[in-house]
Amino acid sequence: MFLAVWQRFRRYAKGRPSWRILIRPTTLTITVAVLLGATAGQLLVSAGDNDQIVVGNTGGTLSSIIRVDNALIVFGGGNARSDLADLLGRSTLPWKRQVDLLVIPGWDNQQALGALGLLERQDVKQIVILGQPSTETVWTVLYQRASSRAIPVNVASNQSRIDIDSDVHLELTASDPLSSDSAEFALLTLRFHAVQLAFLDASKDGIDVLKSAGAMPIRTHALVLSRTATNLTIRSTLRVQPSAAHSDDFDLASSNYQRELGSGERVTVDLAPNELRLTLDAVQFSGGTPAASPTAG
Numbered sequence: 001m002f003l004a005v006w007q008r009f010r011r012y013a014k015g016r017p018s019w020r021i022l023i024r025p026t027t028l029t030i031t032v033a034v035l036l037g038a039t040a041g042q043l044l045v046s047a048g049d050n051d052q053i054v055v056g057n058t059g060g061t062l063s064s065i066i067r068v069d070n071a072l073i074v075f076g077g078g079n080a081r082s083d084l085a086d087l088l089g090r091s092t093l094p095w096k097r098q099v100d101l102l103v104i105p106g107w108d109n110q111q112a113l114g115a116l117g118l119l120e121r122q123d124v125k126q127i128v129i130l131g132q133p134s135t136e137t138v139w140t141v142l143y144q145r146a147s148s149r150a151i152p153v154n155v156a157s158n159q160s161r162i163d164i165d166s167d168v169h170l171e172l173t174a175s176d177p178l179s180s181d182s183a184e185f186a187l188l189t190l191r192f193h194a195v196q197l198a199f200l201d202a203s204k205d206g207i208d209v210l211k212s213a214g215a216m217p218i219r220t221h222a223l224v225l226s227r228t229a230t231n232l233t234i235r236s237t238l239r240v241q242p243s244a245a246h247s248d249d250f251d252l253a254s255s256n257y258q259r260e261l262g263s264g265e266r267v268t269v270d271l272a273p274n275e276l277r278l279t280l281d282a283v284q285f286s287g288g289t290p291a292a293s294p295t296a297g
Contacts, residue, residue: 014040036223053197053222054091055240056266058083058114061226062242064090065200067270069165072096075103075188076226077111084114087266099124101162103141103185105201105226106131106174112138118143127153130186151277159215161268166195167273175206178203185210189217193273198234201226207218222269222276223255237277238283240267247297257283 028094045144054065063076078084088097099122102114106129110273116123116138127146132155133139146153157177162170166241173187187198198220202210207229210216219235228244232254239255242260259282261269270277 006135040291051192052264052272053224053269053271054082054087055224055261055262055269056087056089056091057242057261058266059110060200060242060263061108062224062227062240062261063087063114064224066190067092067096068168068190071097071164073101073103073170074099076114076201077104077108077118078114081113081117083117085118088118088122091268092154092267097122100126102127103186103188104129106133107184107203108185109134109136109138109203111144111201112136116142116145119149119151124149124151127151128172129153129155130172130188131155132157144246165170167191175209187215187217189220191260192271194271195222195271195274196220197222197224198236198277199224199226200234203231204230207231238269238278239286245264255286258286259283 002090050070051068053067054286055062058076058078059080060125061076061078063074063078065088066073066075072229074084074088076084096185097184099118100114102118104127104128105111112133113125119142123268124146127142143153156172157174160172162172165296166169169191171187171191173185173189175185185202187202190197190199196217199219207216208231211233222237222238223234223235223292224238225239225241227230227242229241235254237256239258241258243260261267266280267282
């Protein structure tokens with residue numbers, strides 16, 4: 001149902017051959033061939049200027065700013081009214097802050113607070129609430145604010161797909177509002193050419209529902225967790241998460257590299273059709289079972 005909205009953002013794929021993830025500066029190279037089940041050995045390519053992910057701590061939960069093919073997507077909200085707008089302001093140029101799509105996890109009322117703050121300060125073209133929101137006043141206020149600015153608001157449940165380009169699309173996953181299972185999860189998957197990134201906001205019960213429904217990704221190149229989560233089985237090369245209160249809050253055995261973000265912190269990941277790039281000092285080796293073999297760059 002979002003296809004017509006996104007037709008204006010479609011671009012031709014840049015088609016650069018490679019099958020690697022590179023962590024910069026060129027101190028460490030992580031190939032993604034093992035993770036994808038493909039053959040490594042192609043040449044590395046540079047990340048595009050406009051294709052990147054910025055993940056920041058917004059009031060205790062993580063929110064993500066996704067820029068791909070000149071489209072700007074925001075996932076999250078945060079429980080502080082100004083943090084998401086501040087993150088966008090610090091992470092983008094003034095003339096590149098128009099948000100094409102704001103995706104808000106609908107199961108958490110607090111996420112609407114940060115979304116409201118963003119609506120007050122930035123131009124937003126469309127809003128998707130991922131999962132059925134409650135009847136709390138904050139959602140009514142958000143609907144009213146969007147309506148006053150003629151911003152369309154859609155509620156997405158089950159699985160939806162938004163095509164941005166021939167090899168770039170978003171997959172949105174949330175519980176069916178008519179289901180008896182807990183609806184406390186929102187999963188956004190970005191497939192950017194050969195690279196896959198997952199953005200998950202879920203309660204413990206929500207993770208269990210994802211597993212039982214077979215909707216939990218088995219592996220992904222980068223996993224961004226909006227909040228602390230346990231009992232995950234997703235295998236990833238890079239995991240970004242909020243700072244954990246206890247060392248056992250996360251099962252890091254399935255990730256090669258990790259980054260924990262405290263209050264006000266952020267990390268930037270540049271995207272290319274076949275790789276992720278970020279500074280080496282932005283991550284830590286987690287000691288997990290390798291999903292790809294690091295080599296000196």
